[in-house]
Amino acid sequence: MPFIPHTPQDIAEMLQVIGVRSVSELFEEIPAELLAGPLTGVPLALSEIEISRLMSDRAAIDGRPLNFIGGGAYEHHIPAPVWAIATRGEFYSAYTPYQAEASQGTLQLIYEYQSMLSELTGMEVSNASLYDGASALAEACLMAVRANRSSLSRRILVPRTVNPLYLQVARSIVGNQGVTLVTLDYDRASGRMLAESLQQFTGQDVTALVVQQPNFFGVLEEVDELTDWAHANKALLIGVVNPLSLALLKPPGLWGGPASGNQGADIVCGEGQPLGVPLASGGPYFGFMTTRMQYVRQMPGRIVGRTLDAEGRPGFTLTLQAREQHIRRGKATSNICTNQGLTVTAATIYMSLMGAAGLERVAAACMQRSAQLLKALTAIRGVKTTFTGPRFHEVVLSLDRPAAAVLEELARRGILGGLDLSQHYPELKSALLVCATETKNDADIARYGQALAEVLGAASAKAGAA
Amino acid sequence: MPFIPHTPQDIAEMLQVIGVRSVSELFEEIPAELLAGPLTGVPLALSEIEISRLMSDRAAIDGRPLNFIGGGAYEHHIPAPVWAIATRGEFYSAYTPYQAEASQGTLQLIYEYQSMLSELTGMEVSNASLYDGASALAEACLMAVRANRSSLSRRILVPRTVNPLYLQVARSIVGNQGVTLVTLDYDRASGRMLAESLQQFTGQDVTALVVQQPNFFGVLEEVDELTDWAHANKALLIGVVNPLSLALLKPPGLWGGPASGNQGADIVCGEGQPLGVPLASGGPYFGFMTTRMQYVRQMPGRIVGRTLDAEGRPGFTLTLQAREQHIRRGKATSNICTNQGLTVTAATIYMSLMGAAGLERVAAACMQRSAQLLKALTAIRGVKTTFTGPRFHEVVLSLDRPAAAVLEELARRGILGGLDLSQHYPELKSALLVCATETKNDADIARYGQALAEVLGAASAKAGAA
Amino acid sequence: MNATTSSVTRKAAREPVIFEISKPGREAPTQFPPLARGPDAGAPALPAHLRRQARPAMPSVSELQAVRHFTRLSQLNFSIDTHFYPLGSCTMKYNPKACNSLAMLPEFLNRHPLAPASASQGFLACMFELQEMLREITGMHGVSLTPMAGAQGEFAGVAMIRAYHRARGDEGRNEIIVPEAAHGTNPATAAMCGCVVREIPCDSNGDVDIEALRAAAGPKTAGIMLTNPSTLGVFERKIVTVEKIVHAAGGLLYYDGANLNAILGKVRPGDMGFDVIHMNLHKTFSTPHGGGGPGSGAVGVGERLLPYLPIPVVGRDGERYRWLDERDRPKSIGRLSAFMGNAGVNMRAYIYMRMLGRDGMVRVAEFAALNANYMMRRLTAEGFDAAYGMRRASHEFIITLKRQHRQYNISAMDVAKRLLDYGMHAPTTYFPLLVPECLLIEPTETEAKEDLDRFCDAMSEILREMAETPEMVSKAPHTMPVRRLDDVRAAKLLDLVWKPAAARAGE
Amino acid sequence: MNATTSSVTRKAAREPVIFEISKPGREAPTQFPPLARGPDAGAPALPAHLRRQARPAMPSVSELQAVRHFTRLSQLNFSIDTHFYPLGSCTMKYNPKACNSLAMLPEFLNRHPLAPASASQGFLACMFELQEMLREITGMHGVSLTPMAGAQGEFAGVAMIRAYHRARGDEGRNEIIVPEAAHGTNPATAAMCGCVVREIPCDSNGDVDIEALRAAAGPKTAGIMLTNPSTLGVFERKIVTVEKIVHAAGGLLYYDGANLNAILGKVRPGDMGFDVIHMNLHKTFSTPHGGGGPGSGAVGVGERLLPYLPIPVVGRDGERYRWLDERDRPKSIGRLSAFMGNAGVNMRAYIYMRMLGRDGMVRVAEFAALNANYMMRRLTAEGFDAAYGMRRASHEFIITLKRQHRQYNISAMDVAKRLLDYGMHAPTTYFPLLVPECLLIEPTETEAKEDLDRFCDAMSEILREMAETPEMVSKAPHTMPVRRLDDVRAAKLLDLVWKPAAARAGE
């Protein structure tokens, strides 16, 4: 029987010990009228050889297109040790480290992870992960409501330069608790959030301001000013960051102008995927969250602490559990229980292998490749840069026609050419968000350039002929 | 520096302890005129990201053709746990278990392997592996010379139905010790070795007779008669077997007619690849060897034994090392040192997962698929079965034209259609050795049939037109 | 082994924190991407005020050091692949290796979540079929794979219930009834959805207290969250009555599917009258537990809640698959993750379900129940008290050590720790909260009788130890990499991130 | 930890032999292929007298049991990935994970060895480039990748030397000169090639005794097998003289490349006048050690031996690669493996070499030497005797415990076992044979200074133990899964295959 080790003799012996004649007697407490018939909608079992063939065939259907989409999920090289170790049975098939003494591997790893994330973001404490970047933002909003005791409005300002999918998720989640997310518009020229749209809230009760750096357009926000504005208005500052970018960008813990003492963000969150987690159709990734020590008891999710054992030797254990649902139940900081342990494991190995120098190199290589791509594409007639603000590794391009059809043409050529922004920003009618990471080489970029020139040229030619 | 952990400070401290100023001083004993210049023939270093891309591109060039070649290396399904576990660092990156107490994992595993191989072949003892099937046959021949004290001739009979590549290897290896391999012809109708060709040696000094079951044509030999002949003539019987076939076929330990008491083979060897080892261009595979207890001290290769530790608990250790080169040097049973530990690890896991029932199923499925393939292909005009003898899972087909060109045509269609036998058997001019294992499904077989019909039909049509 | 040896061993066994192995200037440069040099190659410089000034103090180690460190850390864990792990409510069963290796085929790993459907038919086919299979086994009308763990599935469920009532203009329904035995995520979720939690007790047989339910149900009732079999390890026999009461009061029924393993193919939540269910695919369908996740909390709904399913879901137009989003499903409660949830987890669940197949599903429930009932009988025969010994166990059951606690002053925690010395992971302790000194034991169907027996033998041995050598139990574990850890100290003297020894000293 | 706990622990830690877990009727059927049923589907029945009658007594376990068993077994090993492993002459350095994952790309794994060259250009390109790189680093004229380990490379080398002399009609040359420090495979190989071994001594500085060499070399000399740096851990300074003597006598020079790590990019065997070399790619180029293999013993030859290289080798015609076999190379000593050797090992070596690159090669030698010389100095400073302390160490060096053996009756084996307690694998013991109570220590370039220091500290501690608590050393190890094993018993009461307890009792 698939995955079931019982021999007929085992079964007979066990039934005898239980004192029943058949396994179905064990289900006798289920009202008979409820018993199900055969699950005809489930196909018959496949052997491993059959499912392997099926999955290879399915994989072959999708193939391996050359990818230039970013938009919140980035294709990076993942060092071979990362998943070779993360998929070791001892990590892969253990669960939440409730029994600390039998889970020191996972616990120490999470402690190391917390240390790295705190360091990278410049914050004092980190949790052990949330589901993904989007839900982490939602949790950050709820946490801000709890943490900002001076605010009663439950009103959080969110620029439209924040990933629109994150905004949607945050809305789905916080709305039920009466938290309002107010969107702020952005500057059409620079691609940064519009400072003026903030001014109208000066002096009002605002619970928190969200800032995404780099923003969804890949443009860098003026984080210092924004942070100072928030603090001046007794709002908390929630930073949403790409952790990889922090190898080069100012850590949120230091945001804010020197005049106000680089007070820093209050809550930092984001998507951990760029740190060694494969694209994999969108998950499992992991959301991270760091904050100041003063807010640690408001933070959702698990936290690992270092302590001593009965003999005075250091060891690791889950701590501050009184914030969590299994203790605090209806009054917990969040309902999260299972988190994203395995991807955190991968990320911790990734960060260890790369170190600060390696992360810096990856970030720099991404910036170079994107600049190279931009150059190659804007050399094509009809392709222009949309925004003037400084960039990290994503770029918005304006085409001379709707992006959707161009993307379909490119896909037919085995190229995923970017993201059609018009679905989220109707005002950006023919805009394309493109990204080239360190995984792209000269030939790849040339190939994209050539294909785009062909597609646009062919369309122009057709248009000309018509 | 790739794979080197030294910091500049480490280097300085270490040089100081040694008492030299530079690393190059450490090489001062090398005569200066011998020092090498830069290795211009070696390309500059690639990062992992670059080598990954290069290797994926190389892999893509070769693609994944549909394979029907056997001929000593067989495509079988390999359960996912096999290599997931075999590549665990503790197995993958350990070496020969010289320090038994720190190598119980590898040692116990080899003991289990020896037990399984002995059981499968029906013999009393097994070694820990040899390089591959072909070199194992060479070692078996040398062992037979040592073991058969009654023979002085160093003459070993080898039917032409033994894998011709094995014969070549054995010749390369045993020739230097004055051992002669005498080939015996086969019966053109059945594909079995020709009993008459043996008769001329009756009563002569023959050191050993080699029998391959199933033979290179996939045909089953009359192993009982051959074994009895060998023993009647004071020759040892060396069996070369496909270990997977032993799930269904009589184990060599029981070969020989009941009249003479099923005396069995004396030395059994072969290629372990079918037991969970990927095709991988021919290696690493592993050669196995089992024998009777009475010959254990003549056996080449490592052997693991179970013993007790200082507290009387069971444990495992390398044993009978006095046969080996590191102790016996010039008088060792073989020069083998490094063997094929990792593939043996995989095979042990494979056999454990499959058990007797699973091995039986695989063997039976191979026989079915080959029969199905045979049926599909012989339905095509111009394709015939060559031999009448009973088969395991390979079949020789006769085409109506030279096989080489047909195979090239099939390869162009993504099908590896079998092995052109004419290179080894000039008398089999248009013969093709084909194999369908359990990895082939109905669609695969139909695809081959259709392609072959096309290729032969097109050629016929062309011939007709010309 | 004497003192010297054990101090040596301990030093050899202890794995330093990675920052202690780290040294400035050490690196694994093979992992660094090539960087273009030359005037043309660079990206435009970052504005100075947005740049990082000081390098973060990340580890600086060689590739070998990283590999060795994390390999050694892994060996400090108990896991399914190494130990029996009967952690109640968690369904710690064998995670087939094929699920991982096939989900990690390069084409699947490299698929961008925003790749167009035209380039994703292979992947979407798997997800569509998974939705269909889950629909079938739950008896529901529609499934969304988006929630990323059980708790998020619960959130989706309660949010749908609220949306449903709101859409009907029934704004006042903000109470969620939760039996007191419920998992902590249930009340936490209700609160997160802005609901008020009404706890109701169970009767002494472990069934819901029907009178209390009747009292609680009413015009404010949004719904009830129920686990069936309950977290008490027994099947809710009065489920038909419960269903009638709640529906009659205008509320909906939410099924916490953490215990789906117990009833797979035996009875379907839809057939029991539930309106919505979340499944823990990482439990029932054996995706990796990963040291705490990831999970997948797919939700299934009955007809009434169909329009509210979280997006995206996979639809089929003729031969083509495509995402259905807000345009197709305007009433949806919306998105819960940036893309479509833990797709890789869903892939593993899909592969697992295909390998189980139709008949394998029901076998899961049958053998999970056989193992649990067998252990319950054996342990009671050894002298332990089952909390609901008069009932059939579902796939798990509860032992209460109340008596032993009184008699020997040995707690459930002590026994849990002592089990580790016997080479077995402990059951869940102190959950459900209402059973004192309890162990919730879930063997799962993939464990062999010998392993169940070994556990029962160890328990029996520990019972002997309580009387004869109580310190052996109360001071356990003795053989783990660390002795019992001081949780109080951990929470008081918070040490949550690594600091160099010097910095620590200065604190 | 007292007696009860440790008996419990031991039981928990001991992993039964897989046959003890096995039970008839238990299986892992997911791994079974589908079998056609029906009249048409079957293959023709096997003749009864050729069929197996009784099923072999293979293990019958579930998939989880197999996974758990072998995972647990793996944890009983020391390995590079978990421990410092300075096993002299074995070059136990980091095996990069990328070498494995890239060599295991599905296209490479599934390539049949007899696939036509037209379908194998990607694979052949790698092999061709590997041959070329090996040619360059050895200074040889041609390379064959066919030999499957060092010893088979040696066989190929000596067979080529014999073929060369025979081809010249010089049939009488059947002596191979071997310095007494040589690895056991050298004389064993010579014997396997039908040669007579002439051992010659080394002088007190570790160089070959030139007078003895002169005396041995003559018209019967087929060649000399030399390791340089020698197995004594020192560079053969008189190599030019040796070369002159042997060549003048009409013999050829064979280079045992096990120590190639020491001289990579520094000096090339071809430039030293060697005619043939085997490399241990599994050592110098870091392919998996695999618990004893597989290896790859690629051979390189100078001009004279080029025609004799074992087949197949990869050739290039313009843009296409193809196999060269007996048709192209009629004088070849022939095939040594059924196909083309351990192709997968060669792939890993290829990937490793590309990641090292031109400059990385010489760094290997430099840092291997730095580590070895550093340890030699530190250990002598701690009070140990280096066998050749007056020399520069190559990538390895020898400590002799002769003095300690006399003084404390502690053997090299005792120290080796005690090192295990300190969490480090032991160096090679009792090789080379001519240095009494020796430890051959090879740290390799991939180990960090801290690990070398830890080893030296442990050695120093053990030295203290010899005086203070000698039983701690002589009865070591104390902390491994088993205590010291009885090798004598193992060889006397041969227990080589598992038998059920009943059968054992009856023996």
Ligand SMILES: Cc1ncc(COP(=O)(O)O)c(C=O)c1O
């Ligand atoms: C009964 C029950 N409900 C809900 C959950 C929550 O599921 P998750 O941990 O996946 O969020 C769990 C598991 O932890 C559980 O056991």
Ligand SMILES: Cc1ncc(COP(=O)(O)O)c(C=O)c1O
């Ligand atoms: C010096 C020396 N020569 C030859 C060999 C033989 O190599 P292999 O074990 O690969 O056969 C070894 C290694 O074991 C060695 O150390």
